[in-house]
Amino acid sequence: MSKLKSKDQRRFVSLIGTLNFRDLGGYPTTDGKYTQWGKYFRSDSIDRLPLESQKALIQKGIGLIIDLRYPHEDPYSFYEELGIKYVNIPFLNPVKIKEEAPKSLLELYCNIIDKNQKSIYQVIQHFIAEKDKAVLFHCAAGKDRTGIFAALLLDLVGVSQQMIAENYALSATYLHPQLEERWRKLSVRYGIVDKAILDSEPETMLAFLQYINKKYKNTEGYLKEIGIENWEIKLLKKKFIGNETNGINTEV
DSSP: OOOOOOOOTTTBOOOTTOSOOEEOOOOBBTTSOEEOTTSEEEESOOTTOOHHHHHHHHHTTEEEEEEOSOTTSOOOOHHHHHTOEEEEOOOSOHHHHHHHOOSSHHHHHHHHHHHOHHHHHHHHHHHHHOOSSEEEEEOSSSSSHHHHHHHHHHHHTTBOHHHHHHHHHHHHHHHGGGHHHHHHHHHHHHOOOOGGGGOOOHHHHHHHHHHHHHHHSSHHHHHHHTTOOHHHHHHHHHHHEESOOSSOOOOO
């Protein structure tokens, strides 16, 4: 794995109330194109956004928020006032992490895509259905649940797996100021004792993508397995690929 490159300030979105808000645009694909800026955003929880930051979502062109958390994880309702569509499709209930006791984050991610295919199908359908506006998808830290969907989107359109892994690993960089606070919260609230759950090592994401390749052939094969049609996959790719070919900062 190459050393992580510096932060791309065009990709990182400095938004008061969040730490890990990022644009998935500007990544080169294997066919010489780039992912489209301002189409898909990933983030940690947005339940603490002040009014100024809430309005910034509108300025970013976001028309749909996909919340991957469970209802007990700090709900919010400002989207109603802003007129942004909101869907809640929960994954990875923190209450059950300890009792399910995955041996590693890799095992946790593999279990998610194998055992939550109906919900993943629903999220992908929302990605496809949103025609004109940008989509923001988030969980609590913007690392695990969010990281899985970011990886699926980027891998589908042909971004290199190394870049996907580097994108995943940036969560630790941005979340670092609050890692200890988040750990204490998890420990007190859910009784989780394994601190490794806070990691986002690039090797974990690489192994996860290799798991998808081995079991489903590739991400496209996985999406077909869960019921996404060929025409839907083509539409999703088309929506995410931009026309820019020059002047793009391809750093993470």
